[in-house]
Amino acid sequence: MPPQSNNRPIIKKVKKVSGGHHGGNWKVAYADFMTAMMAFFLLLWILSVSDAEKLSGIADYFTPAAVPMVDISGFDPAAAPIRDALETQPPVPDLAQQELPPADPPPNATGKAANPWxxxxxxxxxxxxxxxxxxxxxxxxxxxxxxxxxxxxxxxxxxxxxxxxxxxxxxxxxxxxxxxxxxxxxxxxxxxxxxxxxxxxxxxxxxxxxxxxxxxxxxxxxxxxxxxxxxxxxxxxxxxxxxxxxxxxxxxxxxxxxxxxxxxxxxxxxxxxxxxxxxxxxxxxxxxxxxxxxx
CATH class of the missing domain: 3.30.1330.60 (OmpA-like domain)
Incomplete structure (x- = not known):
């Protein structure tokens, strides 16, 4: 009988984890998803309780306005009609130098309080x-x-x-x-x-x-x-x-x-x-x- 060897095989027991193990990254993604859903439903609620005038104002706020580009280095042909129209307007009279017609006298010119009697x-x-x-x-x-x-x-x-x-x-x-x-x-x-x-x-x-x-x-x-x-x-x-x-x-x-x-x-x-x-x-x-x- 051959002599028994001391080199016995080592057997390791592996403990199985139910459901597997994938780390905690899914929790972060789930939290971001719930936050986005909450913000979305909050936006829907605000739109449902706002009147048409407020909604129109919000829409105008986010609508980009077209700003005309003016070439300040030279003559702008598009601005010429506007400038010509302004130059042809009659001057605004100075009200301080105009002679106004005399106002009607107050109801009671004797210094007493005016009254309807x-x-x-x-x-x-x-x-x-x-x-x-x-x-x-x-x-x-x-x-x-x-x-x-x-x-x-x-x-x-x-x-x-x-x-x-x-x-x-x-x-x-x-x-x-x-x-x-x-x-x-x-x-x-x-x-x-x-x-x-x-x-x-x-x-x-x-x-x-x-x-x-x-x-x-x-x-x-x-x-x-x-x-x-x-x-x-x-x-x-x-x-x-x-x-x-x-x-x-x-x-x-x-x-x-x-x-x-x-x-x-x-x-x-x-x-x-x-x-x-x-x-x-x-x-x-x-x-x-x-x-x-x-x-």
Missing amino acids: TAFEEGEAESLSDSPPHDGAADPLGAAQAAIEETMATGNPLESLAGNLMVARTPDGLLVEIVDLGDRPMFRSGSAEVTEVLARVLKEFSTVIAGTPMAVSITGHTDASPYRGRAGYGNWELSADRANAARRLLEESGVPADRFRSVGGMADVAPLIVEDPVDPRNRRITIELQPIAKP
């Missing part, structure tokens, strides 16, 4: 004898305006108070402003107590208002001076109380209660003299008269 200053009230008579049935507002203005004309009851009154026609009716001139206040200072001045005016007006089928709206106004009275009571409450006091006096003087449509206060938010919010004329009562529609 006709002011009747003391001694300036126009006599109604020169105006055509108003037909009360055809134009009740015109007849009421004529009657109110007549009470302020020379020799009539409110002649001395004409400076406190302003009367004007509006698209909706007739507007009467009773303003406070400081030396002739309408109310006691800081209260809604009517003075003799306002009582005289409202009693004269009540006859005109009661005799004409018109709805009445009253608004109170104050100046910008802060009210220094009890806590929780300011210019809003004061202006509303003064308007309601005027309503009560008109009703006591003969105006039917069903004629009143609104009574309120606006404090100092609508001044008559805008450039001077504390001017006494900003303290006023506004009476708006509107025709009552026939049923």
Whole structure:
């Protein structure tokens, strides 16, 4: 028997890996693919929620513009017609050296704030004898305006108070402003107590208002001076109380209660003299008269 050799064959066991092994490169490629898909779907979403105007602007932004090339070293034949047209245009006049026509005078050239009402200053009230008579049935507002203005004309009851009154026609009716001139206040200072001045005016007006089928709206106004009275009571409450006091006096003087449509206060938010919010004329009562529609 031959002797046994010590050189035995070496047998290695190979461990099989399920699915094979290809490294990590596929993960990077997959991540890039998912990122590109996310960007693509995000672009689709933005296009779906954008309106046509924004899409047109985006398209114009990415559209290359054709820029004409101009040879600055020599004469450009294409630019000649444009240059000739510019040279033949008449010169632009210098507006600073031109003589402009005189502008229309402002609505109120006396230095007072312009407003849409006709002011009747003391001694300036126009006599109604020169105006055509108003037909009360055809134009009740015109007849009421004529009657109110007549009470302020020379020799009539409110002649001395004409400076406190302003009367004007509006698209909706007739507007009467009773303003406070400081030396002739309408109310006691800081209260809604009517003075003799306002009582005289409202009693004269009540006859005109009661005799004409018109709805009445009253608004109170104050100046910008802060009210220094009890806590929780300011210019809003004061202006509303003064308007309601005027309503009560008109009703006591003969105006039917069903004629009143609104009574309120606006404090100092609508001044008559805008450039001077504390001017006494900003303290006023506004009476708006509107025709009552026939049923």
